[in-house]
Amino acid sequence: MKMKTYRIRKPKIVVVGGGTGLPVILKSLRNQSADITAVVTVADDGGSSGEIRESMNMTPPGDLRNVLVALSDMPQLYEDIFQYRFDKSDNYFANHAIGNLIIAAVSEMRGSTYEAIQLLSKMMHVDGHIYPSSERPLTLHAVFKDGTTAVGESSIAVDRKTIDHVFVTNTNDNEQPKAARKVVKAIEEADMIVLGPGSMFTSILPNLVIDEIGDAIINAEGEVVYICNIMTQKGETEHFTDADHVCVLHEHLNSKFVDTVLVNTENVPDDYMDPEIYDEYLVQVEHDFQKLRDEGCRVISTDFLKLRDGGVFHDGDKVVDELFRIVFGARY
Template identity: 65%
Template sequence: MSADNRIIRVIKGRRPKVVVIGGGTGLPVIVKSLHEQNADVTAIVTVADDGGSSGIIRDYINVVPPGDIRNVLAALSDLPSLYLDIFQYRFNSKDAFFAGHAIGNLIIAALSEMKGGIFDAVQQLSQMLKVDGHVYPASNTPLTLNAEFTDGTTLSGEAEITGAGKHIQRVFVTESDLNAKEPPQAVNQVIDAIMNADVVVLGPGSLFTSILPNLMISNLGDAVKATKAEIIYIVNIMTQKGETEHFTDADHVRVLNRHLGEDFVDTVLVNIAPVPSDYLDHQKYDEYLVPVEHDYQGLRDLGCRVISADFLQLRNHGVFHDGDKVATEILNLAFQVGTMKKRRY
């Protein structure tokens, strides 16, 4: 849908302000659909990824991993598709240096060096890509994800954590620069966006490695608890190996609440469409296990409003959220709360 043909939806003369917090492949899908339905979108993207092209770049130069940020920039861009195809192009050359790298990742890494940090680099690139909305790295510096397991052991690094085969008790983030003297912090623009939002959306994405790394930045997590915006959690459709085996939807929310020390999630979006047992390619999507089971009473006990619907999209033998359907529900909630922000006590 082009910028000129978007659905025009406004709250008291303005577009609804939606902040989406997360990372991974699900984030740009939701962000793109919100953009096409005329939301004023701010995406706050995790900077603790250590895999793929992003991880390789991070190993060579001390920059925030750019992959998730690149995909969200493309999702919010109003440039013609040809330019975005070039930005998103990933080399398939056998050359050891370029193989597997996306051009956009290299541009983000270069701008980060030029601007002295990822935040200013992304704002400059947002102008170049004609981004409608805002893309904010959760931190201006690279972060390391750490996990404590139920057996008392700890590990650092997303790949190591999910590959450990253990049950995660909690996660936390630290500065990747071992010489850093201050704990990780989000910049003021991130905090302002959360405080001024109509709704704040968590996910969809990996609970421990895409969503919680953002909330574990202390001032960002505090802002999510303090904002008068509606807090919406998009429950994953499938459980995930190394993270959420045997989790119900209520278990996801319990983990979020435990990490922030209070019941802060207001609304959950739950998919109820069945996943065909023979559809998912478990070799291609080897991290996905089984559909998340529903515990509606558990969610209600946690003070959550539950919106259950067919949010399922099947494509390429993978299981995904239907971005358009999810965005519609998010905006319906934004209109409900946009004219009268709730009070938190």
């Protein structure tokens, strides 16, 4: 059998998720020689995104805005303007990011958020492809272990109940949610599919529980890599080990589809995190390497930690270095 090599071309890497974790990886990937596709959740219903989504009946722009910036080579001043958020005292515009308003305007002009993101990608010199996971706004539903339910991404963590599973529905009709154009093809052709880092139930799974996307990932020929969160998250993954994260992914798709897990082993200093800024993060995720292997995963554990501004993040450059070792066939 002929061995596959990627060195004669850029590896095709699809990154799936949302929230603040996805841009960290994308920024570092942009500095490497890769053919990047970002698949971004459209189930957010809070903050500026939620208000625009409700008033204009469009897919929420916030996560898409952050991904546009992460993959763009525009000057810092332009980025600062695009990311500027109006002051809380500014009445109608309070808390809205300028980039969200621009995406909303172009979406209205083009009749589609999907088309708006493609146009803005050209304007902002984006290095890669950005697709919303669905072309319609989705509503996220959570079913808790006690049998109760919650509707809407912003309401799921409020009561801090243990989540059994989540699913999505089209917000405006009863049709089955469908993947956006080119998303499935990108996954099928990828050399690697990267999940996370990000909130398990509200950033990663809302993409995977769209049947077409979940099936494409299960059947993907490329390596499926999960970047495990460093900290547990209030109302979502309290008391989770790294293996618990993977088990939830596998249970939702009823398949042991994750090939490799990246796990941070560097300790977060006690009392480092600023609870006033990062109040949703609780304690460092504990390790269960044997259970991860029982789930069929290769485990790569090392220092992926970056501390800044009173918060705990993945070091994008370290993560991407590891991703490239995997995609180029390095042996461990």
